[in-house]
């Protein structure tokens with residue numbers, strides 16, 4: 001049906017015009033108001049008298065605030081004007097007779113003369129029925145969490161561009177979501193986009209899940225985890241705007257390139273100032289930059305390359321084991337014992353006294369440290385002790401001074417009373433007076449230095465000294481593990497860590513324990529004010545990484561998203577979500593949701609990728625179900641020579657560009673192979689191909705060449721997997737790397753490999769799924 005034939009075309013056309021006109025008028029009135037406020041501020045400044053009158057200050061403050069609000073609204077209106085809304089629902093509240101029409105957009109728009117909003121924000125409670133509700137009776141929760149019901153009689157979607165209505169689509173019970181199909185079929189550039197108009201019900205449940213309970217989401221490749229994570233933040237900022245500032249939300253992503261890839265979404269959703277960081281960047285901000293990070297991917301690359309086997313077959317398993325150990329619950333417990341030991345043993349053994357007078361006993365001091373202020377970092381507890389000591393001293397010092405004086409005065413009095421006046425008596429008294437004065441001087445001096453002297457008995461050490469004291473000291477490691485660590489392993493890990501730390505380097509695995517020590521012992525210089533944390537690609541986190549964040553931020557407000565099938569760092573990270581659900585958070589409180597539908601790839605590509613991941617013999621593996629979108633069958637081609645692969649890839653890239661694809665990736669297994677393929681491909685001057693090595697913070701190229709592990713999280717219109725020397729084996733890690741590489745493709749996938757020992761790709765190319 002053409003747009004003009006739609007029964008409501010005229011009404012909808014009129015409504016759009018009306019909305020656009022209203023926004024235009026609002027923009028005009030903004031401009032007038034802005035000039036007015038600016039003039040008020042200027043006038044107030046010119047009549048500002050520094051000696052008097054707060055009137056002008058008040059005026060400046062008021063108009064500055066109003067101007068800020070105005071600027072915010074203006075930015076929102078400008079954003080909305082070309083495409084003010086994307087959907088409409090017709091809804092009748094229970095027990096009411098009238099049906100209201102609600103137009104849903106990325107922002108809300110109120111008209112003073114209307115009862116219902118002109119545009120309803122997609123994050124508002126009622127808008128939820130658009131995402132969840134089928135036509136008929138529906139239930140949604142209002143902002144107080146109460147269930148409200150009503151009848152949904154229409155769900156309508158619009159395509160609007162540049163203020164023009166291009167399409168109207170009514171969604172009934174059976175209609176497949178053509179809008180979703182259209183959106184998934186588009187070619188995309190190298191930035192993630194918002195999906196407000198096509199959020200699916202299972203995704204909506206995650207976006208709007210209870211804020212108070214930690215939420216763990218296992219979602220297959222391309223199920224929208226990253227996208228939803230960002231929408232959830234935008235939703236929470238809107239819903240809880242009175243309780244949280246955007247700056248109190250933090251999203252943690254795997255690397256800066258990825259952060260750049262997602263950076264456009266939150267501003268587009270009206271959520272500015274959210275902290276977007278990587279674990280390492282944030283950790284270094286808190287622990288300082290005395291030490292540097294070893295290349296966090298280097299270990300993975302060694303493992304992928306299987307370099308260790310050439311060096312020392314045993315070393316690989318020990319390196320892997322120590323990575324896992326540093327992130328484990330076992331190590332958390334060792335550190336907890338170690339810190340407790342510091343707390344107890346670093347307390348001085350003596351009471352706090354002045355001139356033999358007890359001011360505070362060790363027992364009291366212990367109580368301050370171990371009981372009353374136990375929630376604070378140790379050094380902050382020391383500060384509390386100092387305050388208490390000062391308080392006691394202030395209270396007692398005059399009395400002690402007077403008592404000292406009195407004891408001498410008494411002696412003099414006795415002499416005066418018992419001895420007759422004589423030169424000798426006078427000299428004795430003068431002597432005593434001199435001794436008294438010296439004693440009082442001493443008391444005065446001791447009063448001055450008493451607290452400082454006592455506090456100097458508390459030992460303070462550098463963060464890294466503490467860490468080395470446990471991770472490079474075999475005796476301590478054994479002692480605090482209660483003798484449960486294997487001697488050979490303990491010895492290896494100490495030596496291995498010492499080798500790294502002595503070069504003023506740390507590995508990614510060291511950051512969580514360092515953060516935790518800093519949190520419990522020194523405390524952080526600036527107050528940490530993060531209230532909500534979202535972690536993407538969380539399958540690569542260790543238990544300790546989650547634990548350290550939870551403790552530092554002192555919150556359960558977490559959304560954690562990941563896909564275990566893409567856990568390519570599983571040598572150092574969680575193996576399943578249970579540990580997070582039950583050990584890091586409270587089992588009864590944490591929520592677990594699954595996303596099984598994949599939106600990124602075509603059925604044909606997903607089928608092929610699923611064949612790969614199914615080769616991992618794991619029962620709990622979740623296989624992705626692609627949404628119904630067909631495309632070309634991925635082509636897998638074998639070549640005799642490297643040069644043939646390069647030629648074919650060059651040709652294919654040129655074809656893809658001419659077909660209008662906006663983002664193309666060549667993915668090789670290792671960085672080494674990427675480099676070598678890049679050197680060949682770039683000989684064709686027609687191709688501007690960028691090699692991604694992991695250090696870059698952004699890329700704007702259409703064509704990139706990227707190692708498999710770095711492609712995680714990204715997506716491209718078309719992917720060409722090239723495999724020449726660093727062949728894929730059937731190891732779990734290799735299967736995951738190949739799976740990740742394949743699932744980056746939205747529309748087209750090509751696999752080119754060199755004949756020889758490449759059994760896995762050979763096997764896949766002969767697979768039954770190839771028609």
Ligand SMILES: Nc1ncnc2c1ncn2[C@@H]1O[C@H](COP(=O)(O)OP(=O)(O)OP(=O)(O)O)[C@@H](O)[C@H]1O
Nearest residue numbers: 195198199200221222223224225226227599600713
């Ligand atoms: N409801 C939706 N409507 C339209 N597009 C969607 C929807 N959900 C997801 N997508 C699209 O699917 C693609 C994959 O999304 P995203 O990258 O967020 O998934 P992911 O689960 O984080 O993937 P991966 O784990 O493989 O990196 C994106 O292009 C996103 O825009």
